[in-house]
Amino acid sequence: MQGSRPYDALFDTTYTVSGVRDHYRSQTQAGGIKLERVPQFDNFFSELAHHPAQSFRFKAADKLPQHVPRDFQPQYVTKEDLLQRSLPQAVSGPHRYRYTKRPLYNPAARKALAENSHGALSHASQASFAAPAPPKPASRTVGTQSDYRENETQTTPFAPDYALPDQPSAKQQHLSQRYNCAGPELLTLQEMSFASGTHVGLAQVEAVDKRRLKRAFEASLPPLNDLEMLPVRKRMLDEWEAGEWEEREQEIVQEQDERLVRLKAKLSDREQQIERSNAERIAALRERRSSEKARKLAYLHKQRVSAIRHISEARKYLEKPAKVTKTTAVERYGDYASSVYAPFQREGRFPDSHPKGQNINTDPFQPATLHAVLDLEASLPRRALQPRIRTAKPAASLTYEQRKELQVTRDLQHISDLLASAKGATGRGSGDCWPCQVEEGQAAPAKLKAKRAALVTERPDTPSAPMPSSSAARDAAAVLLQRLLRGRAMQNQMFEGKEARLALIRELQLEEDGVGQCARPEAVAEELRAADALVGSAVMEMVRVLAEQDPGVQADMMRALQQRRRQECGTPEEATTSTSTSNITTSACEAAAIASSAARSSQSAQAADEGAAMAASGPLFGSPEQHRAAVRIQAVQRGRLARQQVEDLRGLQKALERFSPDDVERLVKLQSLQRGRTARRQAASEKEKVVRIQALHRGRMARKQVGEMRDEINPSRTGLDQGRKDAEAALVQLDPGVVRSGSRAAEDDQIVLIQAAIRGHLARKEVAAMRNNTTAGSNA
Incomplete structure (x- = not known):
């Protein structure tokens, strides 16, 4: 069916379909039949099959006139039609072309066919009907080459032989003299044939022009x-x-x-x-x-x-609502919003539309005669005519005292019942209360209720701090010296490691975008070096003095050290500071000497007690004034540190109070996002370095391939390239500091940068490992 003729199924008499279904299907596909849904408002919310909520009808916008029938009209075939169609002369179907006459354009063939079909005709009459033979053409095509065939199936073009005349014409002589060739110029293009695979293009035309120029040059x-x-x-x-x-x-x-x-x-x-x-x-x-x-x-x-x-x-x-009272029939009929007057349509009840033959008479029964009243009374049950009246019992409501009294009475009654049951049992008793005692084997074990242990809150012990030992100050001094020595040893170790890896550190300081120059390390201030030297010398002198075992010699060394420091100090402030430091150290040494001599001497118990008290009070100080001043300074310092710690704790507590659990969770998420971003940046930088290395390698391989291809094309350049390489190698051997120019020098610089970055990464790993080991050793 064509799109421009959608109603062939109705108007075309030769249009044939297999049945009714195909007839209406063709009309539907053509857009002739359009249905629309029509709702049934009585059954609008119905889901039942026998009460549909909607129906279907033909749409009013139909293009066909009303008098055109849409019904299926089958073709009635008679017996004579069937016999006519069954004749052997009536050929139809896919083999009809075999019985179709083919036109003959050749007169001779037509003549032969006429002779075979009409044998009765004479030769003379047949000759009169024959047309004259056409004349022989002056030229004919021997071979034809198609231009629309594929190259793979293309055959070799026809190339006939040629023969040159003994005496060329004037035109040929002029052309030969113009293009400097002996004979036709076409003979110079014999190698450009289809068999040799040469296709004529712009390059071949340029080659012909070059040959002409070369022939002209040779002629000149x-x-x-x-x-x-x-x-x-x-x-x-x-x-x-x-x-x-x-x-x-x-x-x-x-x-x-x-x-x-x-x-x-x-x-x-x-x-x-x-x-x-x-x-x-x-x-x-x-x-x-x-x-x-x-x-x-x-x-x-x-x-x-x-x-x-x-x-x-x-x-x-769980909520245990109040008792749900079921509505009675009277209440349902009294409520016009109940299901009696407005039933659910999903239950199949439709009060607004009654099916045909199922109308219900809702008028009440009103007997008009006495017999009707008697019949109505007889139809009713006897209980409906004899009502029962039951008085409701008042609800007993007890007060609190009455309920308590009732509970006590129930308990007493229960105990009384237990005693009565025990007395009534034969041969049973317990203790001295009953005349018949129970034997030991027959006595039942008493079941006592386990009382719940009362939870008594015990007050924890009051925390107490240990008393300071007599050697606390001495231990603190020893710990301080140990820390100084360990710090100095660690500084020496780090300095030795730095000197040993100085070249690697300079490679780490190399910039990525630079040409290979190392950045200079930052200059260390001379004041810091001088301060470091002063601290080291002071520590060494103090260690040398404290290493002396004899207290007397130690005191002499301290006096000499104090005298020398006084001479070296030039300003009053430095002299005062040095004097106070030396006085403290000297008093500490003297106190240590007095304590040791008092411990060694056993003249009297009072001298030993005084030496022990002096050692306990402060072995590092000589006089009570210095002791009190030191104690005051320590108290002030400890108080300041304690206040600072308290302020830090309060600030931390306030900050934590301002943050809610959701804020803490968000803070943790932000930290994780920042760490992820840092990790991605590092991964991106590493990927960029890897891509750069790959690009350099690919470029080198490409240049190498191009060089090999160039050597294959032009073998004479191999010697020049080899000579250039030998010269460069000799120049590098003579002067290692020479810088190669071109792309290879840039590649070497990039390789140096990559190697420096890798070495720096490894060095940073070693430094981190050394720091971890140092931290673990210091903590231990």
Whole structure:
């Protein structure tokens, strides 16, 4: 059926369909039959099959007139029609073409056919009907080459032999003289044939022009028999050969550029293909993850709805609502909003529309005669005519005292019942209360209720701090010296490690974008070095003094040290500071000497007690004034540190109070995001370095391939390149500091940068490991 003739099923008498269904289907496809839904307002919310909520009807916008029938009209075939169609002469179907007459355009064939079909005709009459034979054409086509065939199936073109005349024409002589060739110029193009695979293009046309120029140049050369012009001829040939070599080199460069462009295009296509495949894979992964997420959310929503329903159902039984009173028939009929007057249509009840034959008479029964009243009374049950009147019992409400009294009475009654049951039992008793005692084997074990242990809150012990020992100050001094010595040893170790790895540190300081210059280390201030030297010398002098075991010699060394420091100090402030320090140290040494002598001497117990008290009070100080001043300074310092710690704790507590658990969780998420960002940046930088290394390697391999291809094309350049390489190697051996120019020097610089970065990474790892070991050792 055509789109421009949609009603062929109705108007075309030759249009045939298989049945009624196809007839109406064709009309539907053509848009002739359009149905629309019509709602039934009486059954608007019905779901029952026998009370449908809607019906269907033909749409009013029909393009066909009303008098055109749409019904199916089958074709009635008679017996005569069937016999006519069954005749052998009535050929139809797929083999009809075999019985169709083919037109004959050849008169001879037509003549032969006429002779065979009409044998009664005479030869003379047949000759009179024959048309005259056409004349023989002046030319004919021997072979034809098609222009619309594929190259793979293309045959070799026809190339006939040629013969040159003994005496060329004037035109041929003019052309030969113009293009400097002996004979036709076409003979010089014999190698450009289809069999040799040469296709005529722009390059071949340029080659023909070059041949013409070369023939013109050869014709312009001086003759060989002229000895005077031989140098000129040689110079012209050399210039022409140099030009040809230069042109050849340009062709090679152009070919290399074209190959490089094709290689770049292929690489670009491959990268695009990879990116496209990655994008498709990511899109598929995103779609799969999205579908999984949607499916998971749908499952969770379903579980949530199910849980809410279970909880709502369980809540009905937990809340224990008041007793639900079922409405009576009187109440239902008295309420016009009940299901009696407005039933649910899902139950199949439709009060507004009654089916045919099922109308209900709602008028009440009103007996009009006495017999009707008696019949109504007889139809009623006896209990309906004899009502019962029951008085409701008042509810007993007890007060609090009455309920307590009732509970005590119940308990007493229970105990009384237990005693009575025990007395009534034969041969049973317990203790001295009953005349018959129970034997030991028959006595039942008493069941006592385990009382719940009362939880008594015990007050914890008051914390107490240990008393300061007599050697606390001495231990503190020893710990301080140990810390100083360990710090000095660690500084020496780090300095030795720095000196040993100075070259590596300079490589680490090298910038990535630089040419290879190392950044200079920051200059250390002279004041810091001087202060470090002063601290080291002071510590060494103090250690030397304290290493002396004899207290007397130790005191003499301290006095000498004090005297020397007084001489070295030039300003009053420095002298005062040095004097106070030396006085404290001297008093400490003297106190240690007095304590040791008092401990060794056993003259009297009082002297020993005084020495022990002095050692306990402060072995590092000599006089009570210095002791009190030191104690005051320590108390002030400890108080300041304690206040600072308290302030820090308060500030931390206030900060924690300002933060809610959600804020803390957000802070942790922000920290994790920052760490992830830092990790991604590091990964990106490492990836960029790897890509740079790969690019350098690929560039080197490409240049190497280009060089090999160039050597294959032009073997004479191999010697020049080898000589250049040997010269560069010799120059590097003679002067290692020489800097190579060009792309190789840049590659070497990039390689140096990469090696420096890798060495720096390894060095940082070693430094971190040394720091961890040092920290662990100091903590131990």
